[in-house]
Amino acid sequence: xxxxxxxxxxxxxxxxxxxxxxxxxxxxxxxxxxxxxxxxxxxxxxxxxxxxxxxxxxxxxxxxxxxxxxxxxxxxxxxxxxxxxxxxxxxxxxxxxxxxx
Numbered sequence: 001x002x003x004x005x006x007x008x009x010x011x012x013x014x015x016x017x018x019x020x021x022x023x024x025x026x027x028x029x030x031x032x033x034x035x036x037x038x039x040x041x042x043x044x045x046x047x048x049x050x051x052x053x054x055x056x057x058x059x060x061x062x063x064x065x066x067x068x069x070x071x072x073x074x075x076x077x078x079x080x081x082x083x084x085x086x087x088x089x090x091x092x093x094x095x096x097x098x099x100x101x
Contacts (some may be wrong), residue, residue: 002036003030010043018075023082024056031089035059041063054078056085065089 003024005017020039028034038057045051050070054077058065067084071077 001025001034004036004038006038006040008040008042010041012041012074016041019075020078023078027056027058027082027085027089027097030086031058031060031093034061034089035061039078041077044070046084054081057083058085058089060092065092 003021005012005020024037024039027037038059040055040057042053042055043051044053050072050094052071052074053068054071054074055066055068056078058067065085065086065088067081068076069080069084071080
């Protein structure tokens with residue numbers, strides 16, 4: 001599975017990239033037909049302390065799964081987005097298996 005990382009208007013450190021690869025790499029275990037994942041992080045122009053955004057785009061045949069979550073830190077936003085993507089992919093996998101039977 002291919003993981004692409006992109007930071008918009010922000011210079012990401014190697015620690016953040018390593019954290020992202022470890023955390024997002026586990027998502028492939030929940031859906032075996034996944035082609036890859038595109039991770040985009042960015043800062044929003046807001047006075048709110050929850051201004052870090054992580055967007056995960058899970059590339060699967062058919063419709064892609066896109067999850068966008070905010071957090072106080074990029075690690076929190078990435079963790080929240082990966083948890084949401086896992087739940088969504090599990091749900092989609094069960095829907096597909098129910099249709100097949």
